[in-house]
Structure formats: C-alpha cells, structure tokens
Amino acid sequence: MRFSQMFIPTLREAPADAEAISHILMLRAGYVRQLAAGLYISLPLCTRVMEKINRILREEMNAIGGQEITMPVLHPAEIWQQTGRWDTIGDEMFRLKDRGGRDMCLGMTHEEIMTWLASREIRSYRDLPQVWYQIQTKLRDEARPKSGILRTREFLMKDSYSFDVSDEALGRNYQLHADAYHRIFKRCGLEYMQVESDPGMMGGAMSHEFMAPSPSGEDDVAVCGNCGYAANVELADSVPMKIEIKDWEFEEIHTPEKRTVQEVSNFLKLSPSYFIKSILVISGNDPVLALVRGDQELHEQKLSRLIGDHRPAQKAELKEILGVEAGFIGPMGHKIRIVADNCLKDGLYVSGANKPHYHVKGVKAGRDFTPEWHDLHVASSGDSCVKCGGSLTIERVIEIGNIFKLGTKYSVALKAYFLDEKGQDMPVVMGSYGIGPARIAAAAIEQNHDKDGIIWPGSIAPFDIEILPLNMKDEKTVETAEKLYRDLTDAGIEVLMDDRDERAGVKFKDADLIGIPTQVVIGAKNLKEGLIEIKNRRTKETQKVKVDEAVTSLNPDVA
RNA sequence: CGGGGCGUAGCGCAGCUUGGUAGCGCGUACGGUUCGGGACCGUAAGGUCGAAGGUUCGAAUCCUUUCGCCCCGACCA
Incomplete structure (x- = not known):
C-alpha cells in the first residue's frame, strides 16, 4: 500500500480531550476519529489492525471447534423478558420500538439469542456439543464511556457460547476456551494474566478474566508473587498484614x-x-x-x-x-x-x-x-496470599477477555432442552466467552509505545514493513524503493511505502507515530554505496544492508 | 446519576475579570528557496465565538436556559 493512497490523517498535537495513551496515539497516528461520546470511527490503519486481531481470533476459535455464525444486533424484547434480563438490566440497554409498537432492544450480549437458537435446533445429546461464535457489534448505553476506545457504547466483541450435555463436558469446553485465550493473547503480543473473577449477574458458577496490566485499566487484580494466585479485587481473598498483639486493659x-x-x-x-x-x-x-x-x-x-x-x-x-x-x-x-x-x-x-x-x-x-x-476487606498490597502466604501485589489492568460457566440458567429460561441417552429431557449446559478486539489493540498500545508513538507487536501491526524513500525527487531512491516494494509485496510481506513528496523529517515522525515494527530507510547517501537501512522501531537499532540482500534480510521466512 | 472542568478557524490555544464587533501557533492553498528527524520566506483562504433567550446604543465577554465533550466517583450482564 502506498502512503499517498491511504487515508492516514496524523496529528502534530493531541486533541485536548484525550487522556489515555492509547487514545492519544490512536488519534495522533490517524487510526481513529471520535463521532460522539463512546463512538469511534475506525480509519484504514485501525481497520487493518482489527482485521489482524480478528483473524487470530478466528483461527484459534476454529481450532477448538468453534463455528462462526452471525446474529442480529436488533432483538425482540420477548426473549430478553423470558430470562428476566429485560427488567434487571436497566438503562444500560438501548431500547426502542418498531413501527408496530413492539419492544425491541439492541444487543449488548447474545446469551439470549444464542440460547433461543439452541432451544429450537438442539434436540438430542447427539447434537451436542456445539460451540458457536461470532465477531459482532455490541451496544451498551454506558453510564460513562471513557479512555478512548477502551470503554465505548458500540464495540466489536468475539463472543462464543458452548452447549454441552453435562457439567463435565462444559468443563472441557471451558478449559479449551481458556487455552485458546492464552494462545490468542500470546499471539497478539500482550502481557496478560488469567485471574479469578466474580460471575456476578451472569449467574454462572465460575468465571475467569484475562487482564492486561496497564495504568489505563479500570480493574484491579491481586496477584501472588509466590504461587501465582491471581484474582480480581472484586473477590480476591487475602490475609491482612499481621499486627503485634497489644496487652491492653479495657x-x-x-x-x-x-x-x-x-x-x-x-x-x-x-x-x-x-x-x-x-x-x-x-x-x-x-x-x-x-x-x-x-x-x-x-x-x-x-x-x-x-x-x-x-x-x-x-x-x-x-x-x-x-x-x-x-x-x-x-x-x-x-x-x-x-x-x-x-x-x-x-x-x-x-x-x-x-x-x-x-x-x-x-x-x-x-x-x-x-x-x-x-473475609470482608478489600485486598491491598502487602497482604498475604490465602493459598501460600506469599506477598500480594495489586495491579491495575485492562480486561481483555472473560470466560463464564453459565450452567443451565439460560437454557432453562428459554427451554433449551435435549433428550439424553436415557430419553430424559435435560437442559443444555452452557458457557459464554468474550474477547474485545479493540481492547486488545488499545492494550497493545498501552503496553508498547514510546515518546514518539506506537510500537506494534508484529502480529497485529497494520503492516509488516514501512519503506521510507527519503527524497522522492532522487531517481535512484525512487527506483530502489519501488523495486523493493514490489519484491517484498511479491514475497507476501505487507508493506506501506511512504511515497509522499515530504521532507525526511516528516516521514520519520509519521513512521514512528504509526508504529509499524520495521522501517526501511532509503536515502541517497547510503545508496551511493549500494546500501539501505533497516531500522527496528522498538530498539531504534539500524542495520545497513546491501540493496540486493534487502529482501532476504527482511523476510522472516527466509532469514 | 453525583462532583469538577471545558466548548472561540481543521488541531492546540489567547481574548472574557473591566462589553466597543476576534487574534496567535500549527495545518491548508498558491509562488519561491530548501531536502536524513515535523524547513524558511512571501501571499491567501478559513470563525453565525456550541445553541436559544435576555440585559445593553452595542455581547465571545454580563444574566438565564439548553446541548455537547472530558475527568473523578457510582455503575458495568
């Protein structure tokens, strides 16, 4: 892709109403624009990043037997009434009426609709298990959208739902999802952890959250440095610091x-x-x-x-x-x-x-x-771990995924029953599992940036390589850049070439902002010696390479 | 929903206290000189001062209402 043909509106200064680093950098680097509170437009670069993330999600979900489907975003009220959530949810649900006066809502999650489908289609234990997932827009009328893309009113979610014959079978799907989530977050280059969480109003028996440490997060987790116990402070147990017992008279x-x-x-x-x-x-x-x-x-x-x-x-x-x-x-x-x-x-x-x-x-x-x-206290740094006595620390984190054992709450309410081997009617045992791709992107930026801009993990970067021909009026530069661009593209590498007639400084600044992991700098001086520079965005290390060896050095499959 | 802050050119801001008809930097367009870390000179375009109402001879400025956005908290299925 040529820079001149791609809409990348970078900003020299950060808009005043951005606070979180990921928010500032996504605005400055031309990834997103804000439409209204909690509503963002994803520009071309961001859209590419999201596609990268979604591809990883699909690969890993498919690998555990997930089947991608697509559900409507507009839902009839009745189904939500049957599980009671129409009434328990409140203002966070967008509600509307259709022209016939029927109550409708916009989907903030899809347990109801998924279960509805299961209730109509699943008859026998032979139909189970099923794992259905989608990457679909969710709408929530958040009390307070914040931190740019981290908490929005409309967002994409990978949500999957498992349907099983028993708790044991659910346990297997739950574990498969946990394993897949570990692979997903690793592949996305995130620092993250799995923690115990509060099933809360989801009404399940067990749940875990996947958390990416970042000061911009909204949750706190207690982590034991010794045994690895990790839990959201919403439920974390801890043993408070011991105090010396005093010998006081009343x-x-x-x-x-x-x-x-x-x-x-x-x-x-x-x-x-x-x-x-x-x-x-x-x-x-x-x-x-x-x-x-x-x-x-x-x-x-x-x-x-x-x-x-x-x-x-x-x-x-x-x-x-x-x-x-x-x-x-x-x-x-x-x-x-x-x-x-x-x-x-x-x-x-x-x-x-x-x-x-x-x-x-x-x-x-x-x-x-x-x-x-x-145990009635909030766990705090310095408390001891209830499991091993080790020392707990509290960390601020971004929730990037969660997994819930739902049990039969939704299947009973929506009559999703199947006949087991004995011919008995049994409710389907369910799990639900979510990942927010935009939060992965935001967390990746929060964890990978410097004063100059974003530093994408390679797996989710919008491009693999950015070519910087420093002077577009120099024939040799342009010629070399064009050839390299063709060769790399032919080798299956995703390349962005800054072919704009801009000064070198502008190109360097924009390249650092945008955060493509590898920059190839083509300048007239080095070219005279037949050399180009390969620069690592993260380390800023530069390596001079002969022009005809460039493709080899840049292609990870060959190198 | 409670508390706080901010709405003036595409972006960042000044002007408001003490009313007199809007300015700076960046960006944009054109011309020229430059060309390895956001160049320089010149010219130009661009604003119903968030909106409505009021006070006044006169309102960006004072008063009232309203809308929007951000931050802290509550909430977060």
Whole structure:
C-alpha cells in the first residue's frame, strides 16, 4: 500500500480531550476519529489492525471447534423478558420500538439469542456439543464511556457460547476456551494474566478474566508473587498484614471531636491497624453492623454476597439503632447482626465507646462482641496470599477477555432442552466467552509505545514493513524503493511505502507515530554505496544492508 | 446519576475579570528557496465565538436556559 493512497490523517498535537495513551496515539497516528461520546470511527490503519486481531481470533476459535455464525444486533424484547434480563438490566440497554409498537432492544450480549437458537435446533445429546461464535457489534448505553476506545457504547466483541450435555463436558469446553485465550493473547503480543473473577449477574458458577496490566485499566487484580494466585479485587481473598498483639486493659478514653479512624489514630498516636472500623448498613429492613480493621476498606461486594443488597445507614437511623452518633460506634452490646473481618479474631483493638466523644481501648472479639466471621476487606498490597502466604501485589489492568460457566440458567429460561441417552429431557449446559478486539489493540498500545508513538507487536501491526524513500525527487531512491516494494509485496510481506513528496523529517515522525515494527530507510547517501537501512522501531537499532540482500534480510521466512 | 472542568478557524490555544464587533501557533492553498528527524520566506483562504433567550446604543465577554465533550466517583450482564 502506498502512503499517498491511504487515508492516514496524523496529528502534530493531541486533541485536548484525550487522556489515555492509547487514545492519544490512536488519534495522533490517524487510526481513529471520535463521532460522539463512546463512538469511534475506525480509519484504514485501525481497520487493518482489527482485521489482524480478528483473524487470530478466528483461527484459534476454529481450532477448538468453534463455528462462526452471525446474529442480529436488533432483538425482540420477548426473549430478553423470558430470562428476566429485560427488567434487571436497566438503562444500560438501548431500547426502542418498531413501527408496530413492539419492544425491541439492541444487543449488548447474545446469551439470549444464542440460547433461543439452541432451544429450537438442539434436540438430542447427539447434537451436542456445539460451540458457536461470532465477531459482532455490541451496544451498551454506558453510564460513562471513557479512555478512548477502551470503554465505548458500540464495540466489536468475539463472543462464543458452548452447549454441552453435562457439567463435565462444559468443563472441557471451558478449559479449551481458556487455552485458546492464552494462545490468542500470546499471539497478539500482550502481557496478560488469567485471574479469578466474580460471575456476578451472569449467574454462572465460575468465571475467569484475562487482564492486561496497564495504568489505563479500570480493574484491579491481586496477584501472588509466590504461587501465582491471581484474582480480581472484586473477590480476591487475602490475609491482612499481621499486627503485634497489644496487652491492653479495657479502658475508656476521652476523644473529643475525634470521629474518623484517622483522627483518633493521630490523636492516640496509634496505627490505624489497631482500630475497629464499624459500619452500619441496612439490608432490607434489617440493620447489619460490619466490622473491618482500621487500615482496611470494607468490601461492598463481599458484604453483598453475605447479606444481600444493602445501603449505608443514614445518620438518623444510626442514632436510633445504635443509640450513638457516627464516629463513636463500637461493636459492643448491640442486639443486631454483626459481621466482622476474620483478622479481628485475635488481638485487642480500639473502637468507639458507643458514647459521644469516647473510644475504648482493649476491645476483644469473643468477649466484648461475637460476630459472624468472614473475609470482608478489600485486598491491598502487602497482604498475604490465602493459598501460600506469599506477598500480594495489586495491579491495575485492562480486561481483555472473560470466560463464564453459565450452567443451565439460560437454557432453562428459554427451554433449551435435549433428550439424553436415557430419553430424559435435560437442559443444555452452557458457557459464554468474550474477547474485545479493540481492547486488545488499545492494550497493545498501552503496553508498547514510546515518546514518539506506537510500537506494534508484529502480529497485529497494520503492516509488516514501512519503506521510507527519503527524497522522492532522487531517481535512484525512487527506483530502489519501488523495486523493493514490489519484491517484498511479491514475497507476501505487507508493506506501506511512504511515497509522499515530504521532507525526511516528516516521514520519520509519521513512521514512528504509526508504529509499524520495521522501517526501511532509503536515502541517497547510503545508496551511493549500494546500501539501505533497516531500522527496528522498538530498539531504534539500524542495520545497513546491501540493496540486493534487502529482501532476504527482511523476510522472516527466509532469514 | 453525583462532583469538577471545558466548548472561540481543521488541531492546540489567547481574548472574557473591566462589553466597543476576534487574534496567535500549527495545518491548508498558491509562488519561491530548501531536502536524513515535523524547513524558511512571501501571499491567501478559513470563525453565525456550541445553541436559544435576555440585559445593553452595542455581547465571545454580563444574566438565564439548553446541548455537547472530558475527568473523578457510582455503575458495568
């Protein structure tokens, strides 16, 4: 492809409303343009990258027996009503009516439609297993689109669905997908990890996420450096840092106007880890007192899994239920349900005294209060691994893929049953598996760039090689470039040739921005000695090569 | 949805406090000189100042409403 014939609108300056590196570079290098919040136009270069990624996805999905199909993006409401998600999903679903007044929605995912198809077509255990996938547009009315291409309202997703006769069979397909995902992300040149994740509202039994470390990510994972335990902090278990057990008498301390853990901690010159943080929440109509150590954050999702939906208590409720104002709550002497983080089992602590402007020192679990024990804290750096005791670190990541064991939730709701060998009607056992190709591209940029621009991993770069004839008015340069362009193209290499009549500097700058892994620089001076330069975009290392040996040195199959 | 910020030429910005009819850099077009890391000189085109309403002799500037975009948080099947 010739640069002059390709639409590559590079920008000298980054538009002001871009923040994430991948967003800035995709705009500057002429890969995308924004249409509206969370809606992006993919320009020619980006489209090539997406095709590269999608090809890898197809190859690996086909390799595990996936069959590509294409589902509509516009869905009738009824199917979503049958699984209940029409009502549970809310504003994130784009809804509309057709001319006949029928409720419709735009697909944010395809469990329902895939299951609908299975329910009509799968009759016998002999029809199973099936793995169907598509690379299809999803639409979600995101509360907050952000970070350029990372969180958009319309995006491509590779989503596959497995249909099996049993949990064991599902387990096999689940593992096949996990293996395929590892191959996919490796081939795409990403640094990534597989972590345990919360099946959440997908209603499944087990799920994992594939995460690419990047400061632009939106999730945090806890990773054990020793045994490899890795989990989304949404569910990560951890053992908090141990504290030295104090030998305190039970005593009341006057703490005037000191309400927060931080304030009392400063006042008493005592680390926050010696405090009990007491948080009153209302679950349904019942108050629940949740306790974590002073240096911890209460984990809302863990609490939800324990006590169900809840909300923080209001000030008035707090006073009414506990008889004391916020800031001086302690776990002692209350009749309500109390749940506490495991780490409070041992040791003596400071907590509110249940009377204004007083705290107590020497509070002991089992003696002064008897809670239900659970893991209720947010894992943080420095905590210990629950599996091996190793040290946990927290990393910011971009979610690039996920796999779910769905079980029979959707098949039961949509009556996707089959007859087993005994002639019994059984619900199909399902899994669902997603990958966001645009997120792969964005993560690749986040992980591979420098001050000058993008550095694509070769497998997903828009081109393999960019040829830079530095002076288009020099006959020898042009002649050499044209021949090399033909020879490389004939050798099956994807080449972009910057044939624009631009100054050398402009070509260098644009080439670095665009990020094609290998640059071939053709300049008059070197040409006099019969040489051209091969430059590695990542290392900036340059190697001078004889013109007639160029194709050989550049062709990885030969070299 | 809560909090914050920003909308002025294709892009980046100034002008707004203290109203007087819009400017700078880059880019674009044309001419010339240049030609290995975003060249230089000259000429030119390009803006209903996000939109609507109001105040005023006069509004980019003051007031009201509204739309859009970004960031933080909540949410994220």
